[in-house]
Amino acid sequence: MKISEFKLERFFARYEFEAPYLMCCSDCESWTIQELLAFDSGNMERLINMGLGYTESRGNPALRQQIASLYRHIDAEQVLVFCGAEEAVFLYMQAVLSPGDHVIVQAPAYQSLLEIPAAMGCRVDKWEMKRLDGQWGIDLEELKDLLTEKTRAIIINTPHNPTGYLISEQEMQEIVKIAWERDIHLFVDEVYKYLEYDLHKQVPWGCDLYEKAVSLGVMSKSFGLAGLRIGWVATRDQDVYRTLAGLKDYTTICSSGPSELLSMMALENREQIINRNRKIIIENLKLLDEFFKQYDEIFSWYRPGAGPIAFPAFRGGLDAEIMGQDLLKHTGVLILPGRVYDYDHQHFRIGFGRKDFANCLSRFEQYVKERLL
Numbered sequence: 288m289k290i291s292e293f294k295l296e297r298f299f300a301r302y303e304f305e306a307p308y309l310m311c312c313s314d315c316e317s318w319t320i321q322e323l324l325a326f327d328s329g330n331m332e333r334l335i336n337m338g339l340g341y342t343e344s345r346g347n348p349a350l351r352q353q354i355a356s357l358y359r360h361i362d363a364e365q366v367l368v369f370c371g372a373e374e375a376v377f378l379y380m381q382a383v384l385s386p387g388d389h390v391i392v393q394a395p396a397y398q399s400l401l402e403i404p405a406a407m408g409c410r411v412d413k414w415e416m417k418r419l420d421g422q423w424g425i426d427l428e429e430l431k432d433l434l435t436e437k438t439r440a441i442i443i444n445t446p447h448n449p450t451g452y453l454i455s456e457q458e459m460q461e462i463v464k465i466a467w468e469r470d471i472h473l474f475v476d477e478v479y480k481y482l483e484y485d486l487h488k489q490v491p492w493g494c495d496l497y498e499k500a501v502s503l504g505v506m507s508k509s510f511g512l513a514g515l516r517i518g519w520v521a522t523r524d525q526d527v528y529r530t531l532a533g534l535k536d537y538t539t540i541c542s543s544g545p546s547e548l549l550s551m552m553a554l555e556n557r558e559q560i561i562n563r564n565r566k567i568i569i570e571n572l573k574l575l576d577e578f579f580k581q582y583d584e585i586f587s588w589y590r591p592g593a594g595p596i597a598f599p600a601f602r603g604g605l606d607a608e609i610m611g612q613d614l615l616k617h618t619g620v621l622i623l624p625g626r627v628y629d630y631d632h633q634h635f636r637i638g639f640g641r642k643d644f645a646n647c648l649s650r651f652e653q654y655v656k657e658r659l660l
């Protein structure tokens with residue numbers, strides 16, 4: 288399979304470990320192993336006594352049990368653990384799609400959601416997000432218009448990377464109905480779940496709403512544990528599950544045992560972990576609201592509904608890539624230009640899930656005052 292470069296991952300490969308002030312990351316503030324161990328007095332014992340042999344290919348049963356408890360209609364047999372979310376995305380496309388299939392992907396998108404089907408020889412149509420009155424939105428009529436006889440799958444992401452758009456329960460029910468009426472697969476990338484600013488707006492996982500849906504979850508984003516490389520899918524679709532499990536034998540075979548154990552410790556304390564991360568995000572979002580209100584002649588602000596990222600834009604023809612390079616050079620602050628999403632040249636991604644965000648933003652503000660006012 289010939290596949291194009293993953294622009295976002297190449298961008299991070301170049302800058303993530305060099306730039307001092309990362310203001311565009313999509314994961315939340317992380318935790319140390321010591322902090323995870325400190326959640327329970329027995330944790331240290333569990334970790335140092337565990338063997339380092341192969342683990343169960345589908346994922347540690349106790350971990351799968353814990354993951355299953357996040358859902359309404361999923362049991363441990365319907366959860367499959369992967370190396371991060373990315374392995375699951377890659378294998379889902381192989382499991383469900385064939386060359387010539389038509390696929391609809393919400394866009395802009397985390398590139399693998401679009402690129403892997405395209406590289407496999409599928410016909411990919413982008414279901415473009417809308418910008419309305421300072422908010423992002425989706426158009427369900429447009430989704431219906433994109434459907435063809437050959438549509439095999441609809442791929443969505445909510446809360447969304449990069450806009451932070453949160454599909455409402457009503458919209459989700461409608462998407463499920465569209466897929467169900469045509470017996471189409473639905474892939475719901477939900478890696479930013481639990482980071483809704485208003486918890487009343489939390490939407491059931493896709494796989495709880497539709498038998499042919501696969502929900503994607505991960506420890507990387509809401510939990511801030513990207514280094515564990517533990518992700519999973521949950522689905523009631525037994526055929527897709529079996530095919531995915533078979534494909535995993537050709538990629539990673541099984542997950543890292545210590546990572547599975549540390550994930551279990553995190554999931555056992557998920558309320559505390561998520562609450563801390565939501566608190567950081569909500570505080571940082573207030574700073575962003577104030578910032579964009581103050582500088583609304585320079586930026587267009589589209590307030591996200593969930594998650595640690597937003598996708599604002601420079602006004603007045605300023606190019607986000609050129610501005611980003613200049614910003615990095617003068618302040619050490621890194622923003623992510625929209626071109627890595629093949630989007631326009633004005634938009635850029637901001638990440639605000641980390642504790643040092645206020646510091647990054649004040650450097651950004653200094654730059655704006657000195658160079659853009």
Ligand SMILES: Cc1ncc(COP(=O)(O)O)c(C=O)c1O
Pocket residue numbers: 313370371372373374376397444448476478505506507508513518
């Ligand atoms: C929407 C989305 N899906 C999947 C992934 C991959 O996640 P992971 O790094 O845990 O494999 C990312 C990472 O940024 C993402 O934003």
